[in-house]
Amino acid sequence: MSDLILPGGSGAELTERYQHAVMNTFGPPKRVFTRGEGCYVWDVEGKRYLDLLAGIAVNALGHAHPQILGAITAQLSTLGHVSNFFATPAQIALAEQLTTLVTGDSGTEAKVFFANSGTEANEAAFKLTRRTGRTRIVAMEGCFHGRSMGALALTHTAKYREPFEPLPGHVTWVPFGDAAALEAAVDDTVAAVLIEPIQGESGVVVPPEGFLVDAQRIAHDHGALLWLDEVQTGMGRTGQWLAAQHDGVVPDVVTLAKGLGNGFPIGACVATGQAADLLQPGSHGSTFGGNPVASVAALAVIQIIKRDGLLDHVTAMGEHLAASVAALGHPRIKEVRGRGLLRAIVLTDEIAPRAYDRAMDLGFVINAPRPDVLRIAPPLVVTAEQLDTFVAALPDILDGSTP
Incomplete structure (x- = not known):
């Protein structure tokens, strides 16, 4: 709106104002961005950047997508919020779409x-597991599930957890991808086994093939739920709607967010089979959850991914990026790992923070x-030509980051 007065000034001036006005939970911002279009963003000085992070896998369709904007604007012009005492067609339609995406043709x-x-989606799932009558969770070493007190209790990294202990307890961590260790840890006291199909915050770590299948078997052998955190890997990021679908696994509980709303805040906890009825009136709630504006944004995201064949595109672009980086043969590149458009360039030295700044x-x-990992998670609409500009610059990025 033209009558809104936003602060002006240089990036340095705005960063100084930020540090006086915003709590220091993230440190000084790297840049101050003012607009985006497609796969590009511009800072306050007018410099253009190719966005290969997409708000940490959030802007799945890029910035200022006209169909997303149209859906949000049209919904706001009719109904923006009603609370969960009431329902809206958008909320119902999105719930139906998500249950179909999660269960596929399984009939579940x-x-x-x-x-x-x-x-918040993980908080809902955590509470849902308590309704089984059990309290113990088995999660993975290196996992990250959020920073609220419940989600933090499930997160492995000690530096995140320990300053806020005591946290909701009875969590056991086992090595990620180690089916034998998981089998040894799970017994009839376990409410749920919690796994990220690919660990994003740990550096895009992929488990051995078949691990999710083994995890589901182990959980179900003991009457426990298989809970998959697909907040970062879901909504087409790996070339399937869920990363678990590469293994043919339908989880009992799955959590989604990030790319679901293309930047509009929304999360979802989807439960299947008997787990779908564990939360009942009074068990949980959210004032804004499922509001019609967020719901139509997510519906538009799903429609565009389907219409434009983006799952196949993500697979092709991910393979192109991995092959192109490997073909550089650069001595500081150890490997490229990941799936689809969630990739890590693993380095031989701990120069990743400097490479981040150089990029x-x-x-x-x-x-x-991680100190030796660069994460690449661009919009799902990124082109091979755009990725190639980054690959061409990568030797300069790495060579310019040498201590």
Whole structure:
């Protein structure tokens, strides 16, 4: 709106104002961005960047997508919020779409609880597991599930957890991808086995083939739920609607967010089979969860992914990126891992933070989730030509980051 007054000034000036006004939970921002279009963003000085992070796998269809904008604007012009004392057609339609995406042609029934983020979706799932009458969760070493008190209790990294202990307890962690260790840890006291199909925050770590199948068998042998956190891997990020679908696994509980709303805040906890009825009136709630604006944004995302054949495109672009980076033969590149358009460039030295900064200087948005890992998670609509500009710049990024 033209009558809104937003702060002006240089990036340095705005960063200074940010540091005085915003809590220091993220540190100083790397840049101050003012607009985006497609796979590009522009900073306050007018410099353009190829966005290869997509808001950490959020902007699945890029920035300012006209159909998403149209859906949001049209819904806001009619009905923006009614609370969950009431329903809206958009909420119902999205729930039906998500249950179908999760269960496929398995014939399994499913239901959805809507939230506003991945953390909130995981909080709902955590509470749902308590309704089984059991309290113990088996999760994976290296996992990340959010920063609220419940989600944090499930997160393995000690530096995130320990300052806020005591947390909701009875969580056991086992090595990610180790089916034998998982089998040894799970018994009839376990409510759920919690897994990210690919660990994003740990550096895009992929488990051995068949691990999810083994995990489902182990969980079900002991009457436990298989809970998959697909907040980062879901909604087409790996070339399937869910990363678990590469293994033919239908989870008992799955959590979604990030790419679901293309930047509009929304999360979902989808439960299948008997787990779908564990939460009942009074068990959980959310004032904004499933509001019609978020729901139509997510419906538009699903429609566009289907219409434009983006699952196949994601597979092709992910393979193109991995092959192109490997073909460089650069001595500082150890390997490229991941699936679809969730990829990690693993380095031989711990120079990733400097490479992250160098990439920004050259006009590319990536990040460094680990000292020796660069994460690439671009919009699902990214082209081979756009990816090639990054690959061409990668030797400069790495060579310019040498200590």
